[in-house]
Amino acid sequence: MTYLVAQDIGMHFGGFSALNGVSFTASRGEFITLLGPSGCGKTTLLNIVAGFLKPTKGSLHVDGSDLLAIPPENRDSAMCFQSYALFPHLNVADNIAFGPRQKGVRKNETAARVENLLAQLGLQLHAQKLPNALSGGQQQRVALARALAVKPGLVLFDEPLSNLDAKLRDQVRNEIRALQKQVGFTALYVTHDQAEALAMSDRILLLNNGVVEQEGSPKDIYFRPKTRFAADFIGAANIHAGKAKGGVLHTAFGPLRTADGADGDVTLVWRPEAVSLGAGAVNSLVGKVAAVAFQGAYSDVFLAAGNETVRLQVAGNLDVAAGADLQFSVAPENVISVTDGGR
DSSP states (O other): OEEEEEEEEEEEETTEEEEEEEEEEEETTOEEEEEOSTTSSHHHHHHHHHTSSOOSEEEEEETTEEGGGSOGGGSSEEEEOTTOOOOTTSOHHHHHHHHHHHTTOOHHHHHHHHHHHHHHTTOGGGTTOOGGGSOHHHHHHHHHHHHHTTOOSEEEEESTTTTSOHHHHHHHHHHHHHHHHHHOOEEEEEESOHHHHHHHOSEEEEEETTEEEEEEOHHHHHHSOOBHHHHHHSSOOEEEEEEEBTTEEEETTEEEEOTTOOOEEEEEEEOTTSOEESOOSSOEEEEEEEEEEEOSSEEEEEEEETTEEEEEEEESOOOOOTTOEEEEEOOGGGOEEEBOTTO
16 A cells, blocks of 8 residues: 655755655555665655655655645654664653653553563663663664654654664664564665665665666666666676677677677676676686685675776685686676666
8 A cells, every 4th residue: 555655856955956856655564765875865855754854846645645734743754863863861761752752642651662662672671771871773772662652654764774883783774674574664764875775675766866766676676777877886786888789799808798689889787796607608708817805705806808897706715816817607697788877
């Protein structure tokens, strides 16, 4: 069931256009990520949904009601901020209880919500602590509990994990996603971190220069990018541009054939992990090893030929010397034609 509908949203600050006709929908209980580089418009869009900004043009509806006509405090939404924004003078339990108390929820119902959220987020032992006595991960859990305490239909996340170290970030993002599935709220999540977007989302809106560059599931965007920007921003990509003939583009590494037989001016993309070492029946390529970087489960291998460089991801520790020739192949179905939009 469609829950949130944004239509032709535009936002201008003087002569600068932060958003240029952004449209999307969200179903009830869906986890949607707004992904893109700094300045692409994702936080501006989130702030419009939250009610902190009024768009220059466009419409926004939730459950058929005009959201732009509802003040922020009356919207069925809650925000998790990057800075957590906890009240430093209130303990954990009182931080969580703040929203329900402001909305006039009965005392026993507020207490029940607080106890439930403390249990769900593993915060029972920290209920009487002040925020400055908590770790970053614990503070983020409190911020999430405070948002959920008002039982919103929509939870807005503004890069909530950016202040956490890498290992803790992975742990908390899994907790957020599990809780979202359990509670069933709709999530609109802003990040510039592609790993977060791929791991957490039902659907990704990839923004670039104020427009939606591509929309789809994480697998759709990763395996079937439509533009050069989408391919290059989501994951690592090797990109070749030139004039193809008979579905073959001649690169410095050798002839590269696509499954779709694209001809004329083309931009071809393939992922570093989509390779096999050694000669292949088709797309048998060769380059000189420029560098090898051991990454634990795989090795990054950088190959050069002419003025081009490509990156391979090879399982395990590849023991090969710099300057050596290395032969590899890429199946044609893993070579994707994209447009140059957004480059």
